[in-house]
Amino acid sequence: MIDLSLAEIADITGGLAHDIPDPSVRITGAVVIDSRQVEPGGLFAAFDGEQVDGHDYAARAVAAGAAAVLAARPVGVPAIVVPDVEKALGALARAVVERLGTDVVALTGSAGKTSTKDLIAQVLQHHAPTVWTPGSLNNEIGLPLTALKATADTRHLVLEMGARGVGHIAYLTGLTPPRIGLVLNVGTAHIGEFGSREQIAVAKGELVEALPDEAAGGVAVLNADDPLVRAMTARTKARTVLFGEAEDADVRATDVRMTPAGQPSFTLHTPTGCGEVTLRLYGEHHVSNALAAAAVAHVLGMSVAEIATALSGAGTLSRWRMEVTERADGVTVVNDAYNANPESMRAALRALAAMGGGARANGGRTWAVLGPMAELGDESLAEHDAIGRLAVRLNVSKLVAVGGREASWLQLGAYNEGSWGEESVLVSDAQAAVDLLRSELRPGDVVLVKASRSIGLERVALALLEREGEVTGR
Template identity: 90%
Template sequence: MIALSLAEIADITGGRPHDIPDPSVRITGPVVIDSRQVEAGSLFAAFAGEHVDGHDYAERAVASGAAAVLAARPVGVPAIVVADVEKALGALARAVVERLGTDVVALTGSAGKTSTKDLIAQVLQAHAPTVWTPGSLNNEIGLPLTALRATEETRHLVLEMGARGIGHIDYLTGLTPPRIGLVLNVGTAHIGEFGGREQIARAKGELVEALPAEADGGVAVLNADDPLVRAMSARTKARTVLFGEADDADVRASEVRMTPAGQPSFTLHTPTGCGEVTLRLYGEHHVSNALAAAAVAHVLGMSTSEIATALSGAGTLSRWRMEVTERADGVTIVNDAYNANPESMRAALRALAAMGGAARADGGRTWAVLGPMAELGDASLAEHDAVGRLAVRLNVSKLVAVGGREASWLQLGAYNEGSWGEESVVVSDAQAAIDLLRSELRPGDVVLVKASRSVGLERVALALLAGEGEVADR
């Protein structure tokens, strides 16, 4: 964060200094919400959570080097006491971003946000100093914490924005007003909460509505292949740049093909030229993500050749998202267990099928270890059934459905599509899946593990990679 005095922070947040002998003391370290992450000169923001109250760790934070605490009440150590810590943190983020004048790139979508954000970050980092959202810290707390990592050297600030309902993205754009807004897609993630794709589109479109006008540099980067996203051009005063495989896309791909390992390769076209890209990521769905990143980089002035080179060198930054690891015995584990929705589940299965081509040549099999997809509401049965059917259509060798009624719906879809015998099986929990796989896997097999985050199915992948039968919750 840029260095600010405690007096300045109090003024920005509307807070009251408490137990601060010298208000001119400056925050020179990061802003953190975990006392274990405190560094010298940090500001520790104390949040009262459901199970842990950060105010109880204020003394520890200061003892570890924090210059002060942002708190909702006096804590016995130097603190700026505010009415609402979350709102104060947001006000501080906005003030810092406005002072820096950095280019803010915000992105949202139903699927692929984090993978695309990681691609954008790596491409822009090759161009100029860039700060980006770590992992999926895309909410009212994670977003300002990311923005506060920016310094005077930061040229690009890339922020992932999530939404749980109408108004959420509008709130986030108020904290860190973007100049460039990217909408990836409108799918069915959280459809149980939103009530329909049209409502999801309404929420995602809040991003383009928040952009400055074209005359003021605003740019909306929209997916030309998604009709609901393309239509958002009517909701913004910003300039529109389209990406996708559509012929009229400003940034598009042609000659898309897959390497034997399941990595996409294509020719990238931008208004300034073309270049060849071979991604290090797995699955054809990453072509759209790469085009989105390329469109943002094009808007920010990178040449096509620079973009193509950076995309070809980019990897996975966030854990448990199509992490591909080959064990010493030749079994390949694909850990995509961070989260799941119908769109990302289908994309992962197609990636597994593409990787399976090489596996079958060596006598290996493909395994889809799938758990429930959360927050689908009334669409849950149909969506799980459809995923089970797709696994059969893609000729996945083995479907292991893990836990609960959703697992039975996955298997039912597979059975109705033509699965029989032991091609699909339901197991009760992650440990049962681990036991089955450890007894059945053989060299050359490829195992995909995927479910909604709440299921914790990463335990299966971690256990198989650790060579252990059981892995503790993380």
Template identity: 90%
Template sequence: MIALSLAEIADITGGRPHDIPDPSVRITGSVVIDSRQVEAGSLFAAFAGEHVDGHDYAERAVASGAAAVLAARPVGVPAIVVADVEKALGALARAVVERLGTDVVALTGSAGKTSTKDLIAQVLQAHAPTVWTPGSLNNEIGLPLTALRATEETRHLVLEMGARGIGHIDYLTGLTPPRIGLVLNVGTAHIGEFGGREQIAQAKGELVEALPSEADGGVAVLNADDPLVRAMSARTKARTVLFGEADDADVRASEVRMTPAGQPSFTLHTPTGCGEVTLRLYGEHHVSNALAAAAVAHVLGMSVEEIATALSGAGTLSRWRMEVTERADGVTIVNDAYNANPESMRAALRALAAMGGAARADGGRTWAVLGPMAELGDASLAEHDAVGRLAVRLNVSKLVAVGGREASWLQLGAYNEGSWGEESVVVSDAQAAIDLLRSELRPGDVVLVKASRSVGLERVALALLSGEGEVADR
């Protein structure tokens, strides 16, 4: 964060200094909400959570080097006491971003946000100093914490924005007003909470509504291949740039093909020229993500050569998102267990099928270890059934459905599509899946692990990578 005095922070947040002998002392370190992350000169923001109250750790934070605490009540150490810590943190983030004048790029969508954010970050970092959202910290607390990592050297600030309802993105854009807004897609993630895709589109479109006008430099980057996203051009005063495989997209792909390992390759077209891209990521769905990143980079002045080179060198920054690891015994684990919705589940299965081409040539099999997709409401049965059917259509060798009624729906879909033998099985929990796989895997097999975050199915992938139970040639 840029250096600010405690007096300045109190003024920005509307707070009251408490037990602060010298208000001119400056915050020179990071702003953190975990006392274990405190460094010299930090500001520790104390949040009262469901299980832990950060105020109880205020003394520890100061003893570890924090210059002060942002708190809702006096804590016995130097503190700025505010009425609402979350709102104060947001006000501080907005003030810092306004002082810096950095280009703010915000993105949202039903699927692919974090992977695309990571691509944008790596492409822009090759151009100029860039700060971006770590992992999926895309809410009312994570977003300002990310913005507060920006310094005087930061040229680009890339912020992922999530939404759990109407008005959420509007609130986030008020904290860090973007100049460039990217909408990836409108799918069925959280449809049980929103009530329908039209409501999801309404919420996602709040991002483009918040952009400045074209005359003031605002740019809306929209997916030309998603009708609900394309229609958002009517909701913004900003200039519109389209990306996708549609012929009229400003940034588009042609000659899309897959490498034998399942990595996409394509010709990138921008208004300034063409370039060849081969991604290090797995799955054809990353073509759209890469085009979105390329469109943002184009808007910010990068050449097509720079963009193509940066995209081809970009990897996975966030954990458990199509994280591919080959074990010493030749079994490949694809850990995509961070989260799941119908769109991302279908994309992951297609990626598994593409990777399976090389596996089958060596006698290997493809395994889809799938758990429940949460927050689908009345659509849950149909969506799980459809995923089970798709696994069969893609000729996935083995479907392991993990846990509860959703697992039975996954298997039901596979059964109704023609999986009548031992191709699919339901197991009770992650440990049962681990035990099954350890007894059945053989060299050359490829295993996809995917479910909603609440399920914790990453345990399966991590256990299979722990070195225990590796298989011998047979």
């Protein structure tokens, strides 16, 4: 974080100093919301959560080295007391970003946000010091915490923005105004809350509406292959850069092919030339993510050779997103259990099918261990049924549907598509899935584990790896 005094922070946040003997004391460490993560000279923001009240840990935070606490009430230790800690944190983030003058790159989309953010971060690191959103901390608290990690040396700030309703992204862009805005896609994630894909597009498009105009350097990076995203060109005064496989895309891919292991290769085209890319990531869906990252890097001045090299060397930074691990016995576990929606579920199944070519050559089978997709509203039955059918169409060897009603729809979809024997099975919970897999897996098998985060299906992948021991993260 940029060096600020407690007096300056009180002024920025509209707070009052309590039990602060010297307002000139400066914050030189990180801003955190977990007292266990406090650094000497840092600032502890005390949130009153559903299960824990951070104010109860204020004294512990100061004892651990925090210079002060950002709090909603006096806490008996040095504190800046504000009416609303969340809003104060946001105001502090905006002030810091404005003082630093760093380039803010914001991205949103229904699927692939975190994977694309990780790619952008890894590519831009080759260009200049870069700070980015860790994991999926893309909400009203996670975004300012990320922004406050920036320092005077930071050139690029890459921020993932999530939305659960209209107005959310507009609020986030107000905290850290972006110069470059990237919209990946408009899918059906959270459609139960939004009501329709068109409403999701309204929310995602708030990002491009927040950009400065072209004369001020604003750039909207949009997916040429998604009609709802492409249409956002009419909602921004910024310069538009299109990415995708469409012929008129400014940054596009040709000659897309898959390696035997299921990793995509393609020729990258930018306005300044071409380069060859072979990703370390698994699944053809990462081509679109890579093109989005390439478009951002192009806008920021990187050469096509630099971009292609950086993309080819980029890996997975965030856990439980297509994490591929080979066990000692030759079983490969693909842990993609962080979250799921219809688009990401289809992409993961296609990636599994691509990996299955090598598996079958070695006598192995493909297993899809799938759980419910949350927040689909009235579309839930149809979407789960469609995923079960797709598993059959992709010739996945075994479908294990885990859970209750939604899982039964997965299994029924597979059955109705032609999975009448033992190719699909419904089990009650994660432990039942683990027991089944432990009894039936054999060398050469590839196991995909995926469901919405609330289901906790990562326990299946972790149990399979813990028992047999990890060998190599491919």
